Amino acid sequence: MAKGYEWTLNGPLPMLEDHSRAKHDVLRDYVVNYLRILALSPRSEGVRVTLVDGFAGGGQYQLPTGGVAPGSPLVLLEALREARAKVLIDRQERGIRTPYVIEAQLHLVENDRTTWQCLKAVIEQTVEANDAHTKVDIHYGTFDQHLPAILADIRARQKKGGRSVFVLDQYGWSQVNMASVKSIFSQLPSAEVFLTWMVDNLVNFLSTKTAEKLEPALRRVGLSEHLTAEKLLSIKNDGSADADLTWRRAIQSLMTEEIRASADATYCTPFYIIPRDSRRGYWLLHLAQHLRANEEMKRIHWQNNNLHHPGGPGFNMLGFIGNNGQLAFDNRFDENARRVTTEALHEDIPKRLSEMHTPVRFGELVRITANETPAKRQQIQEAVFALASERHLILRTESGAKRRTAQGLKDEDAIELPTQLWLLPH
Ligand SMILES: C[S@@+](CC[C@H](N)C(=O)[O-])C[C@H]1O[C@@H](n2cnc3c(N)ncnc32)[C@H](O)[C@@H]1O
Incomplete structure (x- = not known):
């Protein structure tokens, strides 16, 4: 088993490392926003x-x-x-x-x-745990052991x-175990799952000697159909100068879809939490059945510069090789990444429209590309509007009128390529 933090009774607390603090920040921001969004309905x-x-x-x-x-x-x-304090203010x-x-x-x-x-x-000593509207149960044992009773409790x-x-x-x-994650989604359609992987541990574990042990472990977590120790070893041994980055790219492009499919989740964000001055970090997957949850997670990623996405910036998120034939972009969710993302969307949106039956509704474009892009809805919205202003595509409201601002764009708006572009080779 991978070694990690150790807690002892009455002993010194383990020292918090930067990557764990960065992970806690993401978690806190997400849960606060999640609860604020649930409270938006005035009648609730x-x-x-x-x-x-x-x-x-x-x-x-x-x-x-x-x-x-x-x-x-x-x-x-x-x-x-x-969240309780913010919801009170929001509603007031x-x-x-x-x-x-x-x-x-x-x-x-x-x-x-x-x-x-x-x-x-x-x-026991935490004030928030004694709030009249909060109940805390602390279970001793493995997650798999306790999951069935937890699922039953939530459903009841x-x-x-x-x-x-x-x-x-x-x-x-x-x-x-991916079968456990799958059982969460099969019983609770509104559940969301944060899953962390310490990629370094997997890489360190991997050698010709341990490959034999890796196979049963991959089988146990339910991924052996898609990933073999041999495949992983060949990446580790490819001698790349930038091994960390290559490895992260490989994990992301090889495994994101497999994990999402094994969990039976509709949406997945597959980005890394790597503090800027550290090599250590996590692969953080957020799995959900609802687009809104996926969008919220992407918004949080773009707010936090400890996040890292070593894949493509446009609709080629999981591409090891970018559209330009170079190694995929190194996205730090910063100003540079914003610019590169916008440029990539300007190419990828018309390309996608040309592959589809047009017109397509804006909401549909966001939905079908959610697992293919790190871009948030607002970035896609701005790119569509800019492309329409430059006459590279046509954007119309449901009543057929011209859309005047990017912010005004609605899910029902129709987008299509100008007819003449259909005649030109792409
Ligand atoms: C990475 S640490 C958790 C850190 C914690 N989430 C935090 O951010 O403060 C993982 C913990 O899971 C516990 N653990 C390991 N296997 C487990 C299992 N199958 N079920 C439940 N807990 C487990 C370990 O003892 C360890 O305390």
């Missing part, structure tokens, strides 16, 4: 949600600068507190008088006995879809 009086931390850890870390930092269970509790600002209550259930699972005891002690308490966020933050890469 509240929501029931469940947050599941399937690989919870010991609850706290120490910071290199001194002081104590929260682990993921506390990050979830803090996100709940922040919109003049909504209906009181709104977030009823939250947390399930925390930890299979190391000492770590579980540390976690219990931390949660939350009738519609089972709104829930699962955080599956394993050490290494081989503890989360």
Whole structure:
């Protein structure tokens, strides 16, 4: 098993590393936004949600600068507190008088006995865990053992879809079983799953000697049909000067679709969390059945510059080789990445339209390309509008009128290539 943080009773807390802090930031931002979006409807009086931390850890870390930092269970509790405060302000600002209550259930699972005891002690002292509208259950054992009862609990308490966020933050890469992730989506259509992989562990584990052990591990997690130790070894041994990057690209392009399909999820964002001054990091997959969740995740990625996407910028997100024949772009979700993304969309949107039966609705274009691009809806919207202004495509409202602003673009708007372009070779 991959080694990681160690918690001991009454001993010093493990030191929080930068990549874990970056991961906590993404998680916190996502959960706060998720809860704010659920509260948008003025007539709603509240929501029931469940947050599941399937690989919870010991609850706290120490910071290199001194002081104590929260682990993921506390990050979830803090996100709940922040969301409740922000929802109150959001609704006051919109003049909504209906009181709104977030009823939250947390399930925390930890299979190391000492770590579980540390976690219990931390949660007992945490104010947010005693909120009247928050219930926390701390389970000792493996995530797989507890999952069936957690799923049953969510279905019993939350009738519609089972709104829930699962955080599956394993050490290494081989503890989360894809069959478990699949059972989450098959029972709870409104669930979302964060899945982390420590890619370095997989790379380090891999050698000719360990290849034999890797095969059963790949089988156990349900990926052996798509990925063989031999295939991975050949990438590791290809002698590339930029091995980390090559490796990340290979993992992303070889495995994203397989993981999404094994989980039976509709949407997946497959980006890395790698702090700028660090080589260590995570592959963070966000899996969901709803486009809105995928869009929200992309928005968070573009806000946080610890994120990294070593693949294509346009509709070739998982391409190892970019459209220009060079190694795919190194996207840091920064200003440069914004510019490159816009340029790529200017080429890829007309190209895609020429391959489809036109006209296509804007919402449909966003939906069918969601798993193919790191671009957020707003970037696609701006690219479509700019292309229309430059007469490279035609954009019309549902009533056939001309759309005047990029922000005004609606899902129902129709886009097509100008007829004369159909006659030209691309
Ligand atoms: C990466 S650490 C979690 C860190 C924590 N999520 C955080 O961000 O603070 C992984 C934890 O999962 C626990 N673990 C390992 N295998 C597990 C399993 N099958 N089920 C539940 N917990 C497991 C380990 O003991 C360890 O505490």
